[in-house]
Amino acid sequence: MIYEIFFSPTGGTKKVADALSAPFQGNVTRVDLIKNPRQIQTISFTGGDVCLVAVPAYGGRVPGTVVEQLRQVKGNGAKAVLAAVFGNRHIDDTLRELSDTLKAAGFVCVAGVEAVAEHSLVHRFGAGRPDAQDIRELTGFEEKILAALKKGDWEREPSLPGNYPYKSYSGVAIKPEVTEDCISCGVCAGECPANAIPEENPGSTDRERCISCMHCVSICPRHARKISGELVAETEKRIEAACAGRKENKLYL
Numbered sequence: 245m246i247y248e249i250f251f252s253p254t255g256g257t258k259k260v261a262d263a264l265s266a267p268f269q270g271n272v273t274r275v276d277l278i279k280n281p282r283q284i285q286t287i288s289f290t291g292g293d294v295c296l297v298a299v300p301a302y303g304g305r306v307p308g309t310v311v312e313q314l315r316q317v318k319g320n321g322a323k324a325v326l327a328a329v330f331g332n333r334h335i336d337d338t339l340r341e342l343s344d345t346l347k348a349a350g351f352v353c354v355a356g357v358e359a360v361a362e363h364s365l366v367h368r369f370g371a372g373r374p375d376a377q378d379i380r381e382l383t384g385f386e387e388k389i390l391a392a393l394k395k396g397d398w399e400r401e402p403s404l405p406g407n408y409p410y411k412s413y414s415g416v417a418i419k420p421e422v423t424e425d426c427i428s429c430g431v432c433a434g435e436c437p438a439n440a441i442p443e444e445n446p447g448s449t450d451r452e453r454c455i456s457c458m459h460c461v462s463i464c465p466r467h468a469r470k471i472s473g474e475l476v477a478e479t480e481k482r483i484e485a486a487c488a489g490r491k492e493n494k495l496y497l
């Protein structure tokens with residue numbers, strides 16, 4: 245079986261994952277870690293499976309909620325192709341942490357990809373990516389990975405970038421605020437991957453739990469969740485130099 249396992253609060257990571265799974269020509273089971281968080285635990289992986297696992301870089305790390313989810317899974321020797329998706333700054337230790345987490349869960353990591361998508365906090369960075377050129381490159385990466393898999397070439401571990409101990413990351417100050425347009429429909433509370441929106445009071449946000457992933461902002465049917473323009477402008481200034489220029493997608497095989 246081929247699985248596409250992704251955590252994509254605002255859709256950029258999913259675009260990359262879809263491009264990477266395109267060479268499998270529709271023969272793919274999608275596992276959405278946000279919309280269906282318990283699905284992954286119901287799957288019995290085997291050594292014959294190939295799992296594409298795609299996550300965004302948050303502060304150069306794997307989002308903590310994803311690490312928790314993956315720790316509950318038994319890989320049973322399934323092959324994993326890893327993708328770290330980033331907003332045109334850097335992935336830092338994301339691929340390394342994803343690989344360490346999956347190996348500890350019993351997966352065999354056969355390849356890694358880093359890919360650019362629009363920055364979900366500061367949309368100017370990586371705007372419009374992945375674009376047509378990215379999609380072509382990513383599809384080409386996966387074809388190379390598939391060829392290596394067919395040759396049975398997974399004994400040799402790919403050399404992935406990143407360090408241990410991982411970069412320290414304790415979140416960002418940007419938390420969604422709720423406007424008077426909120427009708428407490430509860431759509432956001434039902435899907436918040438950090439359980440930071442109480443079902444009984446969707447008009448609030450638990451700032452301690454919130455991981456600033458912007459999923460609630462992107463799915464609110466009334467556009468009633470917003471982030472502070474001032475805080476975004478501060479972040480933009482702070483990371484502007486690091487986000488300059490067009491960053492490349494990379495394959496580690």
Ligand SMILES: Cc1cc2nc3c(=O)[nH]c(=O)nc-3n(C[C@H](O)[C@H](O)[C@H](O)COP(=O)(O)O)c2cc1C
Pocket residue numbers: 251252253254255256257258300301302303304305329330331332333334335360361362363364365416455456457458
């Ligand atoms: C809280 C937070 C932290 C982020 N940290 C980084 C980072 O360290 N490096 C980077 O290049 N992009 C960073 N980004 C941008 C995301 O990695 C990028 O926009 C990604 O595509 C978001 O995935 P999504 O569209 O699937 O939600 C961050 C975004 C958020 C919300």
